[in-house]
Amino acid sequence: MDRLTLLRRAGEAGLAVTTDGYKLVIRGSKHAEPVARLLIENKSAIMAALADWRARHHEALAYWGTLYPAAEAERLAWGEIIAAWHKRLGPRWPEWQCAGCHAPIGGLPALELADGNRVHLEKLDCLFSFGERWRGEATAGLRALGLDPPIESVE
Numbered sequence: 001m002d003r004l005t006l007l008r009r010a011g012e013a014g015l016a017v018t019t020d021g022y023k024l025v026i027r028g029s030k031h032a033e034p035v036a037r038l039l040i041e042n043k044s045a046i047m048a049a050l051a052d053w054r055a056r057h058h059e060a061l062a063y064w065g066t067l068y069p070a071a072e073a074e075r076l077a078w079g080e081i082i083a084a085w086h087k088r089l090g091p092r093w094p095e096w097q098c099a100g101c102h103a104p105i106g107g108l109p110a111l112e113l114a115d116g117n118r119v120h121l122e123k124l125d126c127l128f129s130f131g132e133r134w135r136g137e138a139t140a141g142l143r144a145l146g147l148d149p150p151i152e153s154v155e
Contacts, residue, residue, distance in 0.1 A: 098120050
C-alpha cells in the first residue's frame with residue numbers, strides 16, 4: 001500500500017497523524033489501532049509524505065504571498081492545497097453514478113468534472129453538494145496531517 005493511500009485510510013479511520021521531530025505522533029480511537037500499526041510499520045514513508053504536504057503548503061503560501069495581502073494569500077494557498085489533496089486522494093464515483101446525490105445518472109444530461117467525476121447537469125444541488133463534500137473531506141484530511149485552514153475558510 002502506498003503512503004498516500006495509507007494516509008487516506010488514517011483520515012477515514014479518524015486518526016490525526018503528525019510529527020514531533022523524528023517521532024510519528026498518531027492520535028485517535030483505539031478502534032483504529034490496525035491502521036495505526038500500519039502507519040508505524042511505514043513510519044519513514046509516512047513522515048516523508050507529511051513533509052511533502054507541509055512543503056507544498058509552504059510553497060503555495062510563499063507564491064501567493066508575493067502577489068496578494070497575507071489573508072488572501074492564505075485563502076488562495078489553502079484552495080490550492082485542498083485541490084491537490086482532492087486530485088490525489090479524493091474519491092471517484094463510477095461513470096454511471098452522480099457524485100453529488102449518488103443516484104444513477106441514467107439518460108439524464110451530466111456535467112463531467114475535471115476530477116473525472118460526473119454530476120447531474122440539471123440539478124445544481126448535485127454540483128454544490130459534491131463541491132462542499134470534497135472540500136470538507138480534503139480539509140479533514142489535511143487537518144489530520146496537522147495543516148489548518150485559514151480562519152475565514154473553516155469548513
